[in-house]
Amino acid sequence: xxxxxxxxxxxxxxxxxxxxxxxxxxxxxxxxxxxxxxxxxxxxxxxxxxxxxxxxxxxxxxxx
Amino acid sequence: xxxxxxxxxxxxxxxxxxxxxxxxxxxxxxxxxxxxxxxxxxxxxxxxxxxxxxxxxxxxxxxxxxxxxxxxxxxxxxxxxxxxxxxxxxxxxxxxxxxxxxxxxxxxxxxxxxxxxxxxxxxxxxxxxxxxxxxxxxxxxxxxxxxxxxxxxxxxxxxxxxxxxxxxxxxxxxxxxxxxxxxxxxxxxxxxxxxxxxxxxxxxxxxxxxxxxxxxxxxxxxxxxxxxxxxxxxxxxxxxxxxxxxxxxxxxxxxxxxxxxxxxxxxxxxxxxxxxx
Numbered sequence: 001x002x003x004x005x006x007x008x009x010x011x012x013x014x015x016x017x018x019x020x021x022x023x024x025x026x027x028x029x030x031x032x033x034x035x036x037x038x039x040x041x042x043x044x045x046x047x048x049x050x051x052x053x054x055x056x057x058x059x060x061x062x063x064x
Numbered sequence: 065x066x067x068x069x070x071x072x073x074x075x076x077x078x079x080x081x082x083x084x085x086x087x088x089x090x091x092x093x094x095x096x097x098x099x100x101x102x103x104x105x106x107x108x109x110x111x112x113x114x115x116x117x118x119x120x121x122x123x124x125x126x127x128x129x130x131x132x133x134x135x136x137x138x139x140x141x142x143x144x145x146x147x148x149x150x151x152x153x154x155x156x157x158x159x160x161x162x163x164x165x166x167x168x169x170x171x172x173x174x175x176x177x178x179x180x181x182x183x184x185x186x187x188x189x190x191x192x193x194x195x196x197x198x199x200x201x202x203x204x205x206x207x208x209x210x211x212x213x214x215x216x217x218x219x220x221x222x223x224x225x226x227x228x229x230x231x232x233x234x235x236x237x238x239x240x241x242x243x244x245x246x247x248x249x250x251x252x253x254x255x256x257x258x259x260x261x262x263x264x265x266x267x268x269x270x271x272x273x274x275x276x277x278x279x280x281x282x283x284x285x286x287x288x289x290x291x292x293x294x295x296x297x298x299x300x301x302x303x304x305x306x307x308x309x310x311x312x313x314x315x316x317x318x319x320x321x322x323x324x325x326x327x328x329x330x331x332x333x334x335x336x337x338x339x340x341x
Contacts (some may be wrong), residue, residue: 006236008218013107048114048169049154050293054140055301056308
């Protein structure tokens with residue numbers, strides 16, 4: 001196909017395949033460490049499964 | 065150090081290492097969802113780990129034992145017990161390692177995966193030694209109510225080798241037109257399962273509009289599925305705040321026993337059996 005292509009993920013994402021195993025593991029760990037800053041914000045939420053919010057966690061107001 | 069046999073290019077992440085612990089001596093879990101996307105090297109977009117677990121007592125006890133040794137605690141959810149998992153409920157635990165919050169989520173009956181396909185997934189993983197959900201079932205799992213998952217499905221479809229699978233999951237109008245040109249008979253066949261393909265003949269613009277409608281329909285369908293579980297968990301959700309804190313101080317195995325005892329009267333095994341509102 002020579003025309004434009006629908007793009008789903010960023011070049012940064014797609015470049016993950018070109019990393020060595022060690023580079024990939026290091027990048028994953030760095031990403032995870034940076035992502036910890038939102039732990040308080042998502043303390044009650046779920047990414048998977050059938051539950052939506054933990055009723056034991058007080059909702060954090062969104063910063064706006 | 066490779067966490068399982070047969071894999072020569074598996075990067076080490078804490079969730080892959082955990083998968084190896086869950087599967088020590090026997091295949092009990094398949095790494096799924098966001099961390100499976102990581103495994104397939106498509107994107108890093110999830111902090112949490114998600115597994116499909118075998119619905120048998122040995123597998124569940126082993127997983128609980130691994131998590132107990134790590135100091136994990138239950139989050140709000142169903143007990144990691146086959147009676148609730150068989151009803152499609154999910155179990156959620158978390159612990160800390162290397163200053164990271166690791167969340168471990170489990171289902172035994174993943175949504176949008178028929179029983180025959182689930183059995184095939186276990187067989188494939190047994191044969192390959194790779195305990196990770198493959199791209200086609202992963203695409204089915206990602207047909208959720210979240211926009212960002214459809215981006216992943218679009219890229220997963222490009223990883224698929226079989227044109228039938230690509231026709232089933234592609235999110236790109238342009239890709240579908242190219243596929244249709246190469247496999248016209250197959251399009252007619254797959255369109256019976258995926259009516260959006262009927263719009264291929266109407267051209268790119270109509271096809272893309274139909275893909276957008278299909279995505280919104282899929283999102284709504286998943287929202288309705290989740291709403292059924294939410295209705296069935298009303299009593300459990302009301303009780304959880306007073307149950308959660310005391311359970312945290314007693315260790316996971318004792319916490320699990322208490323969780324099962326409490327859930328037995330408050331959370332129906334199947335959501336349709338107890339819309340407790």
